[in-house]
Amino acid sequence: xxxxxxxxxxxxxxxxxxxxxxxxxxxxxxxxxxxxxxxxxxxxxxxxxxxxxxxxxxxxxxxxxxxxxxxxxxxxxxxxxxxxxxxxxxxxxxxxxxxxxxxxxxxxxxxxxxxxxxxxxxxxxxxxxxxxxxxxxxxxxxxxxxxxxxxxxxxxxxxxxxxxxxxxxxxxxxxxxxxxxxxxxxxxxxxxxxxxxxxxxxxxxxxxxxxxxxxxxxxxxxxxxxxxxxxxxxxxxxxxxxxxxxxxxxxxxxxxxxxxxxxxxxxxxxxxxxxxxxxxxxxxxxxxxxxxxxxxxxxxxxxxxxxxxxxxxxxxxxxxxxxxxxxxxxxxxxxxxxxxxxxxxxxxxxxxxxxxxxxxxxxxxxxxxxxxxxxxxxxxxxxxxxxxxxxxxxxxxxxxxxxxxxxxxxxxxxxxxxxxxxxxxxxxxxxxxx
Ligand code: S3P
Numbered sequence: 001x002x003x004x005x006x007x008x009x010x011x012x013x014x015x016x017x018x019x020x021x022x023x024x025x026x027x028x029x030x031x032x033x034x035x036x037x038x039x040x041x042x043x044x045x046x047x048x049x050x051x052x053x054x055x056x057x058x059x060x061x062x063x064x065x066x067x068x069x070x071x072x073x074x075x076x077x078x079x080x081x082x083x084x085x086x087x088x089x090x091x092x093x094x095x096x097x098x099x100x101x102x103x104x105x106x107x108x109x110x111x112x113x114x115x116x117x118x119x120x121x122x123x124x125x126x127x128x129x130x131x132x133x134x135x136x137x138x139x140x141x142x143x144x145x146x147x148x149x150x151x152x153x154x155x156x157x158x159x160x161x162x163x164x165x166x167x168x169x170x171x172x173x174x175x176x177x178x179x180x181x182x183x184x185x186x187x188x189x190x191x192x193x194x195x196x197x198x199x200x201x202x203x204x205x206x207x208x209x210x211x212x213x214x215x216x217x218x219x220x221x222x223x224x225x226x227x228x229x230x231x232x233x234x235x236x237x238x239x240x241x242x243x244x245x246x247x248x249x250x251x252x253x254x255x256x257x258x259x260x261x262x263x264x265x266x267x268x269x270x271x272x273x274x275x276x277x278x279x280x281x282x283x284x285x286x287x288x289x290x291x292x293x294x295x296x297x298x299x300x301x302x303x304x305x306x307x308x309x310x311x312x313x314x315x316x317x318x319x320x321x322x323x324x325x326x327x328x329x330x331x332x333x334x335x336x337x338x339x340x341x342x343x344x345x346x347x348x349x350x351x352x353x354x355x356x357x358x359x360x361x362x363x364x365x366x367x368x369x370x371x372x373x374x375x376x377x378x379x380x381x382x383x384x385x386x387x388x389x390x391x392x393x394x395x396x397x398x399x400x401x402x403x404x405x406x407x408x409x410x411x412x413x414x415x416x417x418x419x420x421x422x423x424x425x426x427x428x429x430x431x432x433x434x
Pocket of ligand 1 (some may be wrong): 153156
């Protein structure tokens with residue numbers, strides 16, 4: 001599977017900040033990650049691919065030496081890249097302007113900008129959206145911040161801002177979001193601890209200034225990308241596939257746990273650890289699935305998987321109810337609206353509200369079997385909607401035609417080739433040969 005996107009962004013950012021040469025194996029070379037890579041180069045880090053072995057080398061700056069970029073940092077579609085880098089610039093005492101594509105320019109940045117402003121950072125933006133200019137502070141204060149959404153992007157931005165601060169920075173989030181920043185900062189030598197509080201909140205404490213020494217990083221397989229072939233295999237009778245080297249960090253396995261609760265036969269093999277992250281191989285079999293109510297407290301651990309989980313639910317017997325998913329409205333697209341439209345266009349009965357979706361599964365999806373032309377699905381350029389729609393068509397044995405098929409390169413550039421290798425057939429104008 002392709003390397004994990006969250007870990008790939010962080011490997012580049014933390015590697016750029018560390019003293020010395022960081023080697024990265026298995027970096028996801030997707031459009032989102034390449035935007036972060038270019039931004040780190042613009043701040044002064046030297047980042048090069050090493051020959052043909054696919055390994056990247058980062059000559060880090062150390063946390064004191066970033067340069068002011070000559071032009072705006074363009075993050076394209078990359079929410080993680082832009083939000084983490086805003087925190088980074090805020091704490092480095094330099095000024096930078098941040099821009100992105102149409103979708104990223106509509107997404108809320110206030111969740112990062114407001115806490116930074118309260119800590120003294122000067123920010124210029126139009127209604128909390130891109131373009132944003134940040135004038136960082138040279139002596140960023142150690143701080144205690146309670147954030148009101150379980151967002152790894154907000155947590156990580158605040159941690160990055162505080163790396164040079166003298167003293168204890170404490171960040172409390174309402175529930176634990178993905179913890180790759182904490183794990184990776186610790187691997188780079190920062191003094192950081194993570195504790196679950198009795199009331200379910202999560203606390204991170206960083207003792208600054210952080211000492212960041214280069215290290216080597218192995219990027220494991222991305223569970224959010226794996227959710228697409230996993231769903232295809234679970235829904236198509238007789239399937240039997242194995243995905244190797246998958247990230248099994250418990251803050252990311254919500255989809256796998258939920259699919260198992262629905263009756264999905266997923267076996268975990270060869271559990272091991274690599275670079276401070278748990279990994280394993282996964283064997284997935286075609287399964288008979290039942291509808292369930294998802295656990296809202298698990299939403300952060302599968303936040304990017306809901307569109308494809310909705311596809312899985314359409315193939316299950318009985319209704320599936322997903323609550324507490326309002327964040328989906330402000331992802332790369334309004335993912336509740338796009339998922340509902342996608343399923344409706346294939347005849348699946350669905351309902352939704354501000355922060356919930358209900359899918360009536362009947363054990364199969366037929367679409368309009370008399371139809372010979374493809375069912376059109378609007379993606380709004382959202383990679384996860386595009387892949388979910390193609391998996392829906394694949395499992396239903398119906399032709400689906402997605403808008404903006406190239407958006408898949410955001411997170412999973414080899415999606416078409418990998419799915420072809422599993423037996424899917426595409427007619428496409430983008431760079432796939434089957
Ligand atoms: C990410 C965190 C999540 C997720 C995104 C990647 C990260 O966003 O949706 O795709 O790498 O930190 P939030 O932090 O906004 O929940």
